[in-house]
Amino acid sequence: MSDTPLLQIQGITKAFGSVQALDDVDLEVRPGEVVAIVGDNGAGKSTLVKCIAGTHTADSGRILFEGQEVHIHGPKDAGRLGIEVVYQDLALCDNLDVVQNMYLGRELNRGQILSEAPMEQHTTETLKSLAVTTIKSVRQTVATLSGGQRQSVAVARAVMWNSKLVVLDEPTAALGVAQTEQVLALVRRLGQQGLGVILISHNLHDVFETADRIAVLRLGRNVGVFERLKTTQQAVVEAITAGKPTKVAGIPSAAPAGAGA
Amino acid sequence: MTSAEVVGPDRAPPLEEEQLPGGFRGAMERARLNLRTGNLGALPIIVGEIAVVILFGFTATNFFTSVNFVNLITESAGTAMLAYGVVFVLLLGEIDLSIGYLAGIGALIVAELQLPGSSWQMNGILAMLVAVAACAVIGGVQGSIVAFVGVPSFVVTLGGFLIWQGVILNKLQQRGTIIIQDRWINYTDAYIFSPTFGWLIAAIFTALYPGSVLYRKIVARGTQIAQQSWTSATLKTIGIGIAAFGTVAVANHGKIIETPEGLPLAGLIVVFFFVVLTFLAKWTTFGRHVYAVGGNAEAARRAGISVPRIRVLVFMISGATAGVGGIIFAAQVNSVALTFPPGNLLLNAIAAAVIGGVSLFGGRGEVRGALLGAILIGTLQNGLNTLNISNGWIYIVTGLVLLGAVTLDTVAVRLQARSGR
Numbered sequence: 001m002s003d004t005p006l007l008q009i010q011g012i013t014k015a016f017g018s019v020q021a022l023d024d025v026d027l028e029v030r031p032g033e034v035v036a037i038v039g040d041n042g043a044g045k046s047t048l049v050k051c052i053a054g055t056h057t058a059d060s061g062r063i064l065f066e067g068q069e070v071h072i073h074g075p076k077d078a079g080r081l082g083i084e085v086v087y088q089d090l091a092l093c094d095n096l097d098v099v100q101n102m103y104l105g106r107e108l109n110r111g112q113i114l115s116e117a118p119m120e121q122h123t124t125e126t127l128k129s130l131a132v133t134t135i136k137s138v139r140q141t142v143a144t145l146s147g148g149q150r151q152s153v154a155v156a157r158a159v160m161w162n163s164k165l166v167v168l169d170e171p172t173a174a175l176g177v178a179q180t181e182q183v184l185a186l187v188r189r190l191g192q193q194g195l196g197v198i199l200i201s202h203n204l205h206d207v208f209e210t211a212d213r214i215a216v217l218r219l220g221r222n223v224g225v226f227e228r229l230k231t232t233q234q235a236v237v238e239a240i241t242a243g244k245p246t247k248v249a250g251i252p253s254a255a256p257a258g259a260g261a
Numbered sequence: 262m263t264s265a266e267v268v269g270p271d272r273a274p275p276l277e278e279e280q281l282p283g284g285f286r287g288a289m290e291r292a293r294l295n296l297r298t299g300n301l302g303a304l305p306i307i308v309g310e311i312a313v314v315i316l317f318g319f320t321a322t323n324f325f326t327s328v329n330f331v332n333l334i335t336e337s338a339g340t341a342m343l344a345y346g347v348v349f350v351l352l353l354g355e356i357d358l359s360i361g362y363l364a365g366i367g368a369l370i371v372a373e374l375q376l377p378g379s380s381w382q383m384n385g386i387l388a389m390l391v392a393v394a395a396c397a398v399i400g401g402v403q404g405s406i407v408a409f410v411g412v413p414s415f416v417v418t419l420g421g422f423l424i425w426q427g428v429i430l431n432k433l434q435q436r437g438t439i440i441i442q443d444r445w446i447n448y449t450d451a452y453i454f455s456p457t458f459g460w461l462i463a464a465i466f467t468a469l470y471p472g473s474v475l476y477r478k479i480v481a482r483g484t485q486i487a488q489q490s491w492t493s494a495t496l497k498t499i500g501i502g503i504a505a506f507g508t509v510a511v512a513n514h515g516k517i518i519e520t521p522e523g524l525p526l527a528g529l530i531v532v533f534f535f536v537v538l539t540f541l542a543k544w545t546t547f548g549r550h551v552y553a554v555g556g557n558a559e560a561a562r563r564a565g566i567s568v569p570r571i572r573v574l575v576f577m578i579s580g581a582t583a584g585v586g587g588i589i590f591a592a593q594v595n596s597v598a599l600t601f602p603p604g605n606l607l608l609n610a611i612a613a614a615v616i617g618g619v620s621l622f623g624g625r626g627e628v629r630g631a632l633l634g635a636i637l638i639g640t641l642q643n644g645l646n647t648l649n650i651s652n653g654w655i656y657i658v659t660g661l662v663l664l665g666a667v668t669l670d671t672v673a674v675r676l677q678a679r680s681g682r
Contacts, residue, residue: 075563107549112547116477
């Protein structure tokens with residue numbers, strides 16, 4: 001793991017009308033690290049992801065990417081930095097095949113004419129490098145794939161673009177046991193390949209299977225960051241349900257990472 | 262002008278393809294597999310067309326003649342042109358109800374622009390270009406209301422339907438009929454190619470498909486990319502060749518009194534647009550994005566595709582093809598009259614695309630479907646006409662065929678889903 005954090009979020013605040021979705025939230029992700037963000041419904045997980053992806057602009061606070069302050073105003077900006085988000089509902093086109101989905105919106109072409117061969121070749125290689133072996137043909141339409149395979153395609157698509165940070169929003173929400181294992185293994189491999197990974201999840205089992213660190217949000221505030229190896233599910237659950245904010249507005253917390261609630 | 266099955270490059274190869282033996286035996290086994298799993302492609306409609314031709318060939322005395330065959334081509338040409346536009350609009354999951362009267366507007370514009378003695382009279386070719394461009398712009402305006410304001414396309418184009426009908430009424434109620442004298446405009450329907458030129462066109466058209474297969478094989482050289490087998494490519498090429506050369510052979514055979522018949526220009530126009538639009542849909546980034554937006558607009562948007570831009574462009578294509586179709590229809594009668602567009606043009610065009618396997622819900626279908634559907638509808642209506650059957654029955658039969666085709670397609674899709682394809 002490198003010392004410069006890949007992504008640093010400092011004091012992000014976001015309100016929707018009178019609802020304070022995020023209140024002075026910090027987060028740090030280093031290369032090769034899987035950071036899970038957990039929290040109950042309405043804790044602000046999705047809002048935080050949308051601020052990183054550029055779908056929302058934070059009201060205040062700073063986002064640093066590789067040590068540089070950045071302003072992300074949309075998926076294109078995020079993509080240019082090397083941030084890819086895999087949404088819960090996947091955003092694949094069922095009527096297109098695997099290759100077409102992998103290159104959706106970024107097709108290789110000469111003039112306007114599609115270069116199918118390199119796209120197909122590269123798709124096959126990417127899937128192989130991620131050990132996604134269950135897909136028989138990259139020319140199958142996505143409609144014919146299982147939930148786990150679709151999730152794998154969505155993740156592979158995010159990885160293919162020299163991305164540095166991959167954000168996964170509830171990647172196992174709709175999957176069965178075996179498929180969940182498939183996807184979690186894939187998430188771990190992303191970390192091993194040196195990417196930063198943010199994993200949003202409700203499922204603590206998944207989180208403890210994959211994450212290096214676990215950041216807990218409650219009612220839009222940080223309530224603790226746990227090292228996976230030094231904590232228990234019990235402690236995390238307590239933080240999710242009854243955690244106290246780790247910092248008073250504006251003043252960085254004195255509690256070191258891992259102290260928890 | 263019948264085109265045999267041209268399987269698009271986008272179709273996923275069967276899962277078991279790798280395990281199947283190569284050569285002719287492999288091709289047969291693959292065909293059987295496709296049949297079992299409901300992956301029928303264009304087969305039902307081609308079989309249907311052959312059945313209809315045989316049926317009318319035996320029952321109607323004037324049907325199976327060269328002259329009628331050429332008529333059939335020119336009659337189907339306009340419908341096929343409109344149906345091409347319908348394919349693109351349906352691929353987005355939208356609908357364009359304005360194309361019937363938009364075709365009328367296209368015809369009206371050429372008729373006005375070629376008017377001898379008027380201050381704006383221009384060359385017929387230029388007039389046609391202006392008319393098609395104007396129809397594209399109108400389509401684009403309608404598409405913009407759909408794309409940027411978010412009004413459902415059904416409503417926008419229903420408005421267009423009424424507006425353009427009104428414009429045609431206003432224009433022609435005082436004037437009656439505008440006669441088209443410009444020879445270039447009238448050529449779009451009635452120009453007949455010499456037999457040699459007809460053969461040349463058939464040869465070029467037949468060569469396109471194996472050419473595209475060859476191109477893909479060359480590009481994929483040295484990679485492990487799944488390729489189409491030589492056998493299936495050869496069989497399809499033979500099918501296309503029979504259709505193309507057969508069409509020209511029959512057309513060249515005919516004679517009206519002493520004037521020899523041949524391949525009409527309308528046929529070439531339709532084939533030309535078929536090739537261009539198939540290329541656009543299957544080989545270009547734009548075409549890929551059309552399929553993507555039709556399949557999942559939200560996914561397309563997140564992938565960075567400008568969905569409104571695609572929508573506007575597709576409605577422009579729809580307008581432009583309607584304009585071309587309108588000109589061909591006007592050239593058929595050398596005039597534009599209040600009776601334009603000819604009976605049920607809009608519904609025939611949509612029916613043609615749907616019979617050709619284009620889904621109403623977006624994302625599924627191919628340009629060839631419009632051509633095959635238009636030919637089937639054209640053959641049916643032409644055959645029933647030569648049998649002197651009343652218009653009422655012609656509508657009923659067309660309706661039943663539409664219903665049958667869509668039912669078959671729905672069953673096939675369900676079969677495919679069940680077999681996990």
